[in-house]
Amino acid sequence: MAHILIVGGHDETFRMIEDLPVELSVFQNSESVTAQQARRAHRLCVFDYRNQTEALGRARALHEFKRIDAVVSFTEHGLMPAAVIKEALGIKGNALEAVRLTRDKIAMREHLAGRDLGAVLTRSCHSSSEVRSFLQSVGGPIIVKPAEGAGSSGVFRVSSLDQVESAFARSRGEYPGPTLVEEFIDGLEYSVESFTTDGRHDIIAVTAKTTTGAPRYIETGHLMPAVLAASALAELRGLVTDFLGSIGHSFGPAHTEVRFGPAGPRIIEGNTRPGGDFIWELVLRAMGRDLVRESICHLAGLPPQSRTPGRGAGCVAFFGYENVVIERVQGIEAAREAEGIIRLQCSLEPGQRLGPLRSSADRQGVIVAVGGDLADAERRLAQAQDRIRVETSPLPH
Ligand SMILES: Nc1ncnc2c1ncn2[C@@H]1O[C@H](COP(=O)(O)OP(=O)(O)OP(=O)(O)O)[C@@H](O)[C@H]1O
Numbered sequence: 001m002a003h004i005l006i007v008g009g010h011d012e013t014f015r016m017i018e019d020l021p022v023e024l025s026v027f028q029n030s031e032s033v034t035a036q037q038a039r040r041a042h043r044l045c046v047f048d049y050r051n052q053t054e055a056l057g058r059a060r061a062l063h064e065f066k067r068i069d070a071v072v073s074f075t076e077h078g079l080m081p082a083a084v085i086k087e088a089l090g091i092k093g094n095a096l097e098a099v100r101l102t103r104d105k106i107a108m109r110e111h112l113a114g115r116d117l118g119a120v121l122t123r124s125c126h127s128s129s130e131v132r133s134f135l136q137s138v139g140g141p142i143i144v145k146p147a148e149g150a151g152s153s154g155v156f157r158v159s160s161l162d163q164v165e166s167a168f169a170r171s172r173g174e175y176p177g178p179t180l181v182e183e184f185i186d187g188l189e190y191s192v193e194s195f196t197t198d199g200r201h202d203i204i205a206v207t208a209k210t211t212t213g214a215p216r217y218i219e220t221g222h223l224m225p226a227v228l229a230a231s232a233l234a235e236l237r238g239l240v241t242d243f244l245g246s247i248g249h250s251f252g253p254a255h256t257e258v259r260f261g262p263a264g265p266r267i268i269e270g271n272t273r274p275g276g277d278f279i280w281e282l283v284l285r286a287m288g289r290d291l292v293r294e295s296i297c298h299l300a301g302l303p304p305q306s307r308t309p310g311r312g313a314g315c316v317a318f319f320g321y322e323n324v325v326i327e328r329v330q331g332i333e334a335a336r337e338a339e340g341i342i343r344l345q346c347s348l349e350p351g352q353r354l355g356p357l358r359s360s361a362d363r364q365g366v367i368v369a370v371g372g373d374l375a376d377a378e379r380r381l382a383q384a385q386d387r388i389r390v391e392t393s394p395l396p397h
């Protein structure tokens with residue numbers, strides 16, 4: 001039986017591979033560890049695995065005791081430790097360079113700058129005066145964002161010099177670390193889900209994304225598969241395939257975010273893991289692809305597993321109330337039972353005082369629907385939403 005080390009992950013990750021004949025060792029942090037993981041894992045080691053030195057030290061000790069065949073992570077903060085372990089022990093897993101280039105958005109832009117993969121004007125900034133001079137040199141709106149951010153935390157669109165000071169300070173305040181500025185790519189947004197084996201990139205789905213818009217662009221929903229002209233779809237697929245090849249992504253799922261600007265598609269960011277925001281669930285339930293299971297089977301040398309066919313399409317919509325007091329919430333249970341609803345989570349409660357949405361973490365829940373085609377999935381989502389009544393009043397100043 002192959003011995004696989006998994007770094008991080010949620011119960012859902014472990015549920016997907018519950019029955020696979022593999023010996024699992026798990027590195028987990030104390031906030032995410034559960035009894036279910038303890039039951040599934042042959043060995044469970046609880047510590048802050050983001051500390052790469054400690055993660056590597058523990059992996060070396062484990063490897064000496066029982067040879068590890070492969071290491072993998074499906075979660076943002078586990079990707080770098082897993083790649084460092086893979087490289088140091090010379091075992092199967094994803095390439096360190098591909099992970100490094102996608103975890104650090106400055107490194108990614110530097111990497112893309114020398115290649116024919118859709119130019120984006122960009123600079124790493126240490127002061128607001130650097131941001132100001134970048135804005136002037138671009139001559140149009142720009143995005144200020146943290147180099148290693150997530151969930152749109154610290155992301156701001158800036159279109160005039162008087163906005164620079166506050167956007168730079170707030171971005172740094174919300175997410176410490178280096179700041180990246182980029183020309184604003186104006187156009188519709190998509191994400192591309194893929195699965196790579198032996199350097200071959202299989203594009204599984206293109207998803208259309210909706211956001212709150214300027215200034216923060218927090219994600220409000222996803223539609224899979226996106227409706228796109230065949231030529232645009234081919235361009236997106238081509239760009240993402242070339243991007244994954246250029247960073248040396250050699251194994252596993254990837255989630256690449258793209259904006260279709262006036263000069264064609266442009267990479268916004270790449271991630272060497274399944275898409276978050278329940279996009280992974282759309283991949284599973286709409287496309288019939290369990291990327292966690294496929295990854296583990298591939299690494300363990302198990303034969304491809306039979307697949308449960310997907311429904312064909314799906315959509316995700318988040319609850320994103322802001323600057324209100326919640327007075328009443330009704331119909332959540334009825335909505336959960338509506339046809340086609342596979343997930344409904346809602347933390348809204350009467351009496352809640354909700355300030356502005358600052359990142360994805362401030363959203364109050366999600367509805368996920370699947371259907372035979374996108375129109376069907378959207379209709380089902382709307383039917384569920386119609387059953388929900390949320391009464392609000394303005395948030396007093
Ligand atoms: N150069 C750009 N041009 C236009 N919009 C951009 C640009 N960079 C970022 N954005 C917008 O800001 C959003 C968040 O940026 P990005 O994806 O880089 O940050 P993030 O914090 O990793 O987001 P998330 O984790 O929610 O995907 C993007 O989805 C996009 O809408």
Ligand SMILES: [Mg+2]
Pocket residue numbers: 257269
């Ligand atoms: Mg993003």
